[in-house]
Amino acid sequence: MGLIIIAVFYGSILFCVVASLAKLLKFAKAPLHLRWELYRGSSVYELTDWWTRPHVTSLAKMKSAALDILFLRDFYHRNRGFWYFLYLFHVGLYLLILWHLWLFICAMTIHVDAAPVWGLLWGHVATVLALIGGVGIFIKRMTDEELRAYYTPIHYVKWLFVILTLVEAFYAVQIYFDASMPAVMKYVRQQVAFEDLEMKFHPHMATAAHVLFASAWLIYLPFSHILRLFFRYYHQVRWDDVPNVRGSAVERKVEKLLSQRVGWSAPHIPHGRKWADFSSEQEQGAEE
């Protein structure tokens, strides 16, 4: 049993890393697309000779993305009723991610007996916030007619799983580890550093369940919305895109793409023609 849990856990980490990288690579290697961006306000196109003016910097884009992700601004402004629970859930989730990072770092760098008591409070507050948010979202998704639309049964199962994971994590820390931060930290240290193989191969149900829940979420992560959110901001898709300036890298990519053949088959699209062949000279030549 212990061996299976170990295999699932480390396998899920490997899967998460490989699948996420594959997904990221797939999008990063996507061909340059036509521009289809949106604007949140005034742009460089309001200026005469806009092509000589500086464009939006990556820093400005990143700042905007950070504010969106931290505060879920669009939900706040456009869908306030949903935002309350969603925000509680996300704040809880962000705090839990940070808590785990802190836990791993502290477990490896300080003596376990020096584990601060506030660490426990941090973990519990984060879990409770995420739990309130998760239960709230689940109930709203069940009862609100708008939020129910097109939300398929599999998604409700996902939220139940979220709630179960959080409840189990709370149980493990509060009951199994007896609300002791040094005990939690000792366990993490032993696991990370492979100090207690006996426990690794014969885990208690509370920690085993937590590891299995974590594994399930690691497997799910590459298919979640998190990676897509990344591309929405950093791959020039949603907000003002990069103009094609003469002699630029963008122009070189454009030229390469225009040399591809058009693969569509409607009657007005001549078979085998390249995109670059749509200049009037070449079209007339082809007709003759």
Added chain:
Amino acid sequence: MKKEKIRVGDISKNRDEQLLTITGEDMMSLPSPLDKGGFQQLIRPLTEEQRNDYECSLDGVSAIAIPKPKSKEEEDRLVERFLGGLRKLLSQNDNWTFWQQLLLSLESCVRCQTCGEACSIYISSGKQEIYRPTYRAEVLRRIIRKYIKKGGKFFAKVAGDDIDLNWETIARLAELAYRCTICRRCAQWCPLGSDNGLITHELRKLFSQEMGIAPREIHELGTVQQLNVGSSTGITPRALENIISFMEEDIEEKTGKKIMIPFDREGADILLLHNAGEFISWPENIEAFAILFDAANISWTLSSELVGYDAVNYGVWYDDVQLARIAIRHAEVARELKVKRISVGECGHAHKALVVVADRVLSGDLNIPRESVLPLLEDLVCNEKIKLDPKRNDFPVTLHDPCNMVRLMGIVEPQRRIVRKLCPQFREMEPHGVDNYCCGGGSGFAIMSSMNFQDWRESISGRMKLKQILEAFQDVIDPSIHKYVCAPCSNCKGQIRDLLNSHEAWDKYGILYGGLVELIVNAMVDLEKPFIEWEWR
């Protein structure tokens, strides 16, 4: 009686029944004086003959006149063709133009339905399910999952999002792709960045680029005619000469000025591209540009070359190949004339198509600077390069924001600074700027009047704009007070004209519409008479 809710899977069921029937009672109510319920623009039912010949089982409206297949075999062939097109849509090679945005939009929706509240068509129709921005996207997602992905048929049952793909699904989906104006307000509102407008666009592409299905007004009479004859209006270069002569005479008659509209002037600073619809329906817009540029001593020219005198590029709404062809022609014309830049006149979709979207189909010597004319107009007005008197525009004015210029390009302020400076009674519509509502004629609707589609766009897609216009003029609704809806876009003007006309808004409420440059020229102090003529057009 409450209507039964339409579900996603219903799109493939009951082929002989209309999925939705809308009545006046369903629709969003309008403000005074149209709040009495006395006038409800109804959607006339199709004739028996039309119903027999064309697919109309979505909502009883036909936008694209799809002929009904004659046999089961023909239906099956069309279903196969649709699936083939869908595979191409999802292929990086075939659909490099929009593959990335499409994939992100398909995969990032969390079904929060935030977009529903952003959609003027969904709200105006009284929240009819099939017009919900996510409805057609959800249909497409489920088809992809079930028929394109491996193990799809099994997983569709497990996940509880099963859907059947048959000819009825495809015919209804094709019509549904023309119940969205691609204004992309929903995309702006989406917290995850999923773009339902783009999904509509990609569906239209699939139908056009693979199956040859597109509205006649946009394809055959639109892009094809533009490429072959010179303009989507049918104006040939020869006819253009006559129109321009008439305009020069008209300018002289109105202003006493003898102005020659420059044509094919090699080496000019600016090649000005107008939507050719202006030549026919609103020549005063082109005349106003000529008067203003002449007064400001600007080096500019129009072109008489094929395609060079029509800024429109309907390809941006439905077909990447046609988009590329027209954009390349525009750039070629500018290259031949050796101009320094192309300026796009008052036409929203032409702005977005040529300045932004086509940016990635032009390279080398075709990559000529392209810009909106609005910053130049702002420079002339706000830096007082022309003598203007705002008292000449002392009538209520409101401003319509064309989606393509504002939300889709970020040109928000130049037009506002101009009307604020020149129109003492300017009032904003609410909401405005990047949160504006579409006129209801976007993505080709303004020029589409097949069968009963015009009824639909006047009743539903344009309803929100009509509401906004009436609200902006509530305090001056008396017909003796002349009011002006400024719409710096040719297609928007067409739609607003039809909206106002169907409610006799000029006769009953004194509401007229027009472009931006007309307001500028109307304020020019060296013109003896006002330029704007207060008569219906």
